[in-house]
Amino acid sequence: MLDIIHRVHLRGSFQVTRAAWNHMKKQKFGRIVMTSSASGIYGNFGQASYSAAKLGLLGFSNTLAIEGKTSNIHCNTIAPTAGSRMTQTVMAEDLLKALKPDYVAPLVLWLCHESCEENGSLFEVGGGWIGKLRWERTLGAIVRQKNQPVTPEAVKANWKKICDFDNATKPQSIQESVASLIGVVNTIDSDGGVSTNHTSHAASTATSEFAGAIGHKFPPFSSAYTELETIMYALGVGASVKEPKDMKFIYEGSTDFSCLPTFGVIIAQKFVIGGGLSEIPGFSVNLAKVLHGEQYLELYKPLPRAGNLRCEAVVADVLDKGSGSVILVDVYSYFEEELICYNQFSLFLVGSGGTGGKRTSDKVKATVAVPNRPPDAVLTDTTSLNQAALYRLSGDWNPLHIDPNFAGFAGFDKPILHGLCTFGFSARHVLQKFADNDVSRFKAIKVRFAKPVYPGQTLQTEMWKEGNRIHFQTKIQETGDIVISNAYVDLMPTSDTSAQTPSEGGELQSTLVFEEIGRRLKDIGHEVAKKVNAVFEWHITKGGNIAAKWTIDLKSGFGKVYQGPAKGPADATFTLSDEDFMDVVLGKLDPQKAFFSGRLKARGNIMLSQKLQMILKDYAKL
Numbered sequence: 001m002l003d004i005i006h007r008v009h010l011r012g013s014f015q016v017t018r019a020a021w022n023h024m025k026k027q028k029f030g031r032i033v034m035t036s037s038a039s040g041i042y043g044n045f046g047q048a049s050y051s052a053a054k055l056g057l058l059g060f061s062n063t064l065a066i067e068g069k070t071s072n073i074h075c076n077t078i079a080p081t082a083g084s085r086m087t088q089t090v091m092a093e094d095l096l097k098a099l100k101p102d103y104v105a106p107l108v109l110w111l112c113h114e115s116c117e118e119n120g121s122l123f124e125v126g127g128g129w130i131g132k133l134r135w136e137r138t139l140g141a142i143v144r145q146k147n148q149p150v151t152p153e154a155v156k157a158n159w160k161k162i163c164d165f166d167n168a169t170k171p172q173s174i175q176e177s178v179a180s181l182i183g184v185v186n187t188i189d190s191d192g193g194v195s196t197n198h199t200s201h202a203a204s205t206a207t208s209e210f211a212g213a214i215g216h217k218f219p220p221f222s223s224a225y226t227e228l229e230t231i232m233y234a235l236g237v238g239a240s241v242k243e244p245k246d247m248k249f250i251y252e253g254s255t256d257f258s259c260l261p262t263f264g265v266i267i268a269q270k271f272v273i274g275g276g277l278s279e280i281p282g283f284s285v286n287l288a289k290v291l292h293g294e295q296y297l298e299l300y301k302p303l304p305r306a307g308n309l310r311c312e313a314v315v316a317d318v319l320d321k322g323s324g325s326v327i328l329v330d331v332y333s334y335f336e337e338e339l340i341c342y343n344q345f346s347l348f349l350v351g352s353g354g355t356g357g358k359r360t361s362d363k364v365k366a367t368v369a370v371p372n373r374p375p376d377a378v379l380t381d382t383t384s385l386n387q388a389a390l391y392r393l394s395g396d397w398n399p400l401h402i403d404p405n406f407a408g409f410a411g412f413d414k415p416i417l418h419g420l421c422t423f424g425f426s427a428r429h430v431l432q433k434f435a436d437n438d439v440s441r442f443k444a445i446k447v448r449f450a451k452p453v454y455p456g457q458t459l460q461t462e463m464w465k466e467g468n469r470i471h472f473q474t475k476i477q478e479t480g481d482i483v484i485s486n487a488y489v490d491l492m493p494t495s496d497t498s499a500q501t502p503s504e505g506g507e508l509q510s511t512l513v514f515e516e517i518g519r520r521l522k523d524i525g526h527e528v529a530k531k532v533n534a535v536f537e538w539h540i541t542k543g544g545n546i547a548a549k550w551t552i553d554l555k556s557g558f559g560k561v562y563q564g565p566a567k568g569p570a571d572a573t574f575t576l577s578d579e580d581f582m583d584v585v586l587g588k589l590d591p592q593k594a595f596f597s598g599r600l601k602a603r604g605n606i607m608l609s610q611k612l613q614m615i616l617k618d619y620a621k622l
Contacts, residue, residue: 002049009053014060021073030073031112034061038079038124041133054079058122065120074119076111079133080104081126103128136168139310142337169308169336212281213327216315221274223267223333224308227252229394230259233266236391237424238381245437252305255569255604259303261442262427264341265295265420266394267303268331271313272345273395280315280327283352291449292419293326294346296365298444300339309333309340316344317364320357324350328363367448367486370471375462379429380477382458383417389455391421416452422459422483423447426474429461430489434470441494443468447487451476459483468493510540510581514550518561529559534605537570541577572604 013034024030039047040054057077064075082101107125110116122133141158144150155162234249237260241250248254270276277283277290311333319326331343344365384390388401396418399406407415427445435441453459458477463470468491474484521528532554540548551566553559576584580599583589594600 002052005049006053006056009050010056010060013057017064021068024068024073025071028072029114030068030071031114031116032061032064032068032073032075033108033111034058034075034077036061036077036079036122038081041079041122041124062120069119074111074116076118076120077122078104078107078111079122079124081124099127134170134172136165136170138163138165138168139336213283213315213318216280218271218276218279218313218329220310220312221270222308222310223270225263225267226306227257229266230263230303230305232390233263233394233424234260236387236394237262237421237428238383238387239428243432245432248437255571257305258437258439259305260424260428261299261303261431261439262297262420262424262445263303264297264299264333265343265423267309267333267341268311268313268343268345269395269420270311271329271331272347273397276313277327277347283327283349289350289352291348291350292345293348294344294365294367294446294448295420295423296344296346296444296446298342299442300341302439302442303340304335307335309335317361318357319359319361319364320353321348321359322353324348325352325357328361330363365446367446368471368488369486370462370473371464371466373464376465377433377463378460379433379463380458380460381425381429383421383425383453383455385456387421387455388415388417391418391424396420412452414454417455417457419449419452422449422453422474425459426461426472426484426487427489430463430470430472433463434465434489435491441492443490443492445487445489447484449483450485451481451483453483508540508542508548508578510538510550510578511548513582513585514538514552514561514563517552521559521561526558529554529556532559534571535566535568537566537573538581539573539575540581541575546575547578570604572602575601 017032020030020032034057036057037050037054038044039051040056040058043051061075061077064073068075080101082099082104104125107123107130111118124131124133139161141161143154143158143162231250231252234246239246239249239260241247248256248258249260251257311331313329313331316328316330318328325348327345327347327349329345329347331345332339333341333343346364392398392401398418400410400412401407401415401418404414407413423445426447427442430445431437431439431442453476457479460475460477461472462475463472465471470489470491472484472487472489473482474487475482533556535555536552538550538552539546540550548563549565550561550563551570552561553566576594576599580589580594584591584594584600589599591600595602
């Protein structure tokens with residue numbers, strides 16, 4: 001019985017699709033709709049064979065959607081509930097009429113229309129209702145440590161977390177699924193892979209009356225954002241279309257669109273904005289008397305352009321400064337199980353000191369005085385009168401920054417600029433001057449807030465380079481007042497990215513391939529450029545260092561290949577070793593496996609790699 005049902009439903013669909021597939025590829029158009037069933041999606045008593053076949057159709061459809069996309073072939077799946085000859089003996093007549101196939105057909109017609117871009121989706125439909133389904137996955141739990149086995153006891157101990165759908169993710173491709181697992185493996189192999197300020201989310205020992213506050217954990221919270229929020233933040237800290245290199249931060253269509261590193265504080269600040277300070281044991285917090293004293297931010301990898309991060313905040317320590325107390329709050333932000341960034345907020349509570357508590361702590365991320373010499377670089381930006389009004393859209397709704405009456409009550413002539421807005425301006429200056437806006441080079445930043453800034457004033461960032469640390473201070477140009485002091489940005493070491501000529505006897509094998517592609521393009525370049533319409537940049541490494549850069553320009557005309565970086569923006573950039581490049585060309589190494597194993601790195605529109613395979617396989621065989 002199982003074989004018969006599978007031959008009808010699964011193999012039958014396969015045979016029909018196979019007959020039409022090449023015709024669709026040839027005409028560069030095709031629309032396929034598979035008919036699954038609620039029994040296949042959810043299972044149904046007594047229908048094991050039928051359910052297996054119907055769910056098999058969904059997997060078949062999803063793969064066709066991927067394979068057919070480059071040929072404008074779209075494939076979707078419907079799971080209809082409709083009256084039929086099979087159900088007419090078990091459904092009432094009025095229900096059969098309400099579920100007639102006429103109410104399913106319009107969905108099929110739309111999915112088959114040439115203007116419909118839907119692809120790889122699943123829909124339930126019936127009775128005049130249509131709904132789209134998707135997969136959802138819990139954040140899960142890591143149940144093993146490095147060089148240790150997984151035990152049933154560890155699974156049991158983490159079962160609640162494994163099954164907790166709060167802050168669940170919604171993977172849409174096998175790449176997303178596998179990439180997160182690789183991230184977990186890397187985390188385990190590196191014993192966490194990060195230095196997390198040594199608080200380990202555990203309570204410190206203290207003798208002051210605030211000892212009960214130390215180690216207090218705030219309720220975990222999530223911070224979800226899209227490209228809209230990252231762009232709004234970039235504009236709020238001064239990024240502008242007047243500076244072409246800022247486009248990567250304010251235009252989501254940029255091939256190298258990136259999230260400014262200091263957006264990491266926005267992700268972590270919810271515990272303050274949401275009034276979480278009032279929950280700290282032993283404190284009666286008046287938010288009007290809370291000042292932001294210092295800020296530390298460390299990134300362990302660039303922030304994703306959009307995401308949903310889980311955050312855990314803990315009071316690391318409490319210091320008595322006499323006129324007030326300082327609360328150190330550590331915030332750890334995770335994407336799934338991977339720690340993405342760490343913040344330390346240093347908050348000064350006016351009037352709550354003088355209790356005889358300790359004045360220093362080894363938990364503090366210390367500030368560092370700037371060098372005693374003229375700065376190596378200076379950048380200025382004039383803030384807009386609307387700067388605070390724009391920045392507050394990133395989540396800090398404190399009326400001190402917008403309401404003149406509230407600002408006057410707090411002792412200011414008018415609303416002041418957010419300290420973290422000035423922080424963002426300054427960090428952007430450092431990134432622009434010493435890292436060419438490469439967010440992957442940003443490691444950490446520490447600042448002390450010294451004086452307020454009024455919207456409309458000009459910020460002047462003075463910078464000193466000492467190795468990979470950039471010391472800086474920020475002044476108000478009009479008054480000379482220092483508003484951020486004793487600050488620094490730590491950058492990741494730059495790799496040797498200049499194209500080098502291989503030494504004699506060590507010529508790169510990939511050079512022959514690129515030269516051959518260039519020769520072939522002279523004959524067929526116009527045809528290939530029409531099909532591909534993209535610019536690819538290659539970074540070929542040898543011994544771990546970049547040994548050569550090549551560009552394959554198939555954007556227009558007859559296409560061309562030349563050594564060196566792209567002369568304009570590249571649609572996709574690939575980095576891999578000379579040996580791996582040759583293995584990919586010769587078919588010995590699957591590009592997807594190379595990507596997931598970290599041997600091939602890609603940025604930009606990586607979906608264009610499918611077109612790239614056509615170039616390598618069809619036109620570069622030597």
